Amino acid sequence: MNANPSHDSIRAVQWHGDRLRLLDQRRLPAEETWIDCMTSGDVTRAIRDLAVRGAPAIGIAAAWGVVLAAQSGEDLPSAMATLRAARPTAVNLMWALDRMNQRVAGGADTAALEREAQAIQDEDLAANRHMGELGAALIEAGSHVLTHCNTGSLATAGYGTALGVIRAGVASGQIEQVYAGETRPWQQGARLTMWELVRDGIPARLIADSAASHLMKDGKITWVIVGADRIAANGDTANKIGTYQLAIAAKHHGVKFMVVAPSTTVDMATATGDDIEIELRDATELLSVGGNRTVIEGADAWNPVFDVTPAELIDAIVTERGVILKPDEEQMRILFP
Numbered sequence: 222m223n224a225n226p227s228h229d230s231i232r233a234v235q236w237h238g239d240r241l242r243l244l245d246q247r248r249l250p251a252e253e254t255w256i257d258c259m260t261s262g263d264v265t266r267a268i269r270d271l272a273v274r275g276a277p278a279i280g281i282a283a284a285w286g287v288v289l290a291a292q293s294g295e296d297l298p299s300a301m302a303t304l305r306a307a308r309p310t311a312v313n314l315m316w317a318l319d320r321m322n323q324r325v326a327g328g329a330d331t332a333a334l335e336r337e338a339q340a341i342q343d344e345d346l347a348a349n350r351h352m353g354e355l356g357a358a359l360i361e362a363g364s365h366v367l368t369h370c371n372t373g374s375l376a377t378a379g380y381g382t383a384l385g386v387i388r389a390g391v392a393s394g395q396i397e398q399v400y401a402g403e404t405r406p407w408q409q410g411a412r413l414t415m416w417e418l419v420r421d422g423i424p425a426r427l428i429a430d431s432a433a434s435h436l437m438k439d440g441k442i443t444w445v446i447v448g449a450d451r452i453a454a455n456g457d458t459a460n461k462i463g464t465y466q467l468a469i470a471a472k473h474h475g476v477k478f479m480v481v482a483p484s485t486t487v488d489m490a491t492a493t494g495d496d497i498e499i500e501l502r503d504a505t506e507l508l509s510v511g512g513n514r515t516v517i518e519g520a521d522a523w524n525p526v527f528d529v530t531p532a533e534l535i536d537a538i539v540t541e542r543g544v545i546l547k548p549d550e551e552q553m554r555i556l557f558p
């Protein structure tokens with residue numbers, strides 16, 4: 222099963238020798254604006270402010286942040302600590318910094334750090350292509366699927382995780398129709414996933430997040446396919462807010478639920494989903510739409526941006542190491558000893 226290469230054209234995180242160039246995801250789809258990061262501080266800001274987002278892309282950007290810190294003679298432990306604190310939930314950030322730190326501790330020079338960051342980026346792309354094939358093989362021919370948030374080329378080194386499975390599934394004829402949830406409040410589904418799908422000519426329809434149960438009820442959706450920000454040792458999975466309610470609705474309607482994530486998203490040191498820190502972002506993100514205030518002045522809001530889907534609601538976790546059906550702690554330990 223070969224993925225169609227035309228379904229994979231975006232590289233949102235680009236190393237240019239002395240700078241990290243990022244496609245500014247805050248401005249899509251209205252503008253394709255690139256920002257140049259020259260220091261680790263620039264990268265920290267880009268991660269914190271969501272210019273670059275998506276668990277694997279955050280990890281890759283942070284690795285390049287360490288290279289920038291080395292190039293500009295910054296204090297590396299302090300640069301790495303600041304990068305690490307940029308966002309709390311996606312473990313790929315901590316994983317990439319730990320891997321870079323091992324090289325720093327081993328006395329690696331700037332060129333060796335550059336090679337390490339490039340390896341992290343290249344391995345992510347290879348993992349995504351492999352997961353695409355593994356995940357698509359689980360899907361029945363002619364399926365309609367629903368995805369959430371953005372897990373595509375924008376969120377990774379390229380191709381995507383859940384969106385990689387969708388790309389592979391469309392290329393092989395397994396998937397006929399894709400639905401993407403808007404993903405309030407930041408609208409990763411509306412602004413980013415639809416941008417990727419439409420550009421690549423994939424049959425896609427946007428739905429309001431609140432239309433998901435109604436969509437599942439008509440029986441055409443066979444799989445909900447999502448990414449992950451952190452998978453705990455028992456298979457509990459943190460992902461974009463709204464994922465948990467999709468899993469509950471899927472169970473109710475007999476729709477299967479697939480999580481697609483590279484091994485860099487698995488955190489065997491975290492026992493269960495209850496131990497995962499959920500990022501709370503500013504209430505103002507909820508109080509306006511597209512920069513226009515929609516809620517009365519003086520109103521408050523609660524804005525957790527991730528939730529945890531318990532393993533018992535997940536039918537398959539797809540990683541580049543293999544597929545876990547009906548995940549639990551025992552099965553997780555076999556693939557991630």
Ligand code: MRU
Nearest residue numbers: 274275276370372376448449461
């Ligand atoms: O807040 P974001 O946009 O960084 O959240 C992204 C998600 O929740 C994605 O589903 C997850 O990181 C997987 S991306 C391959």
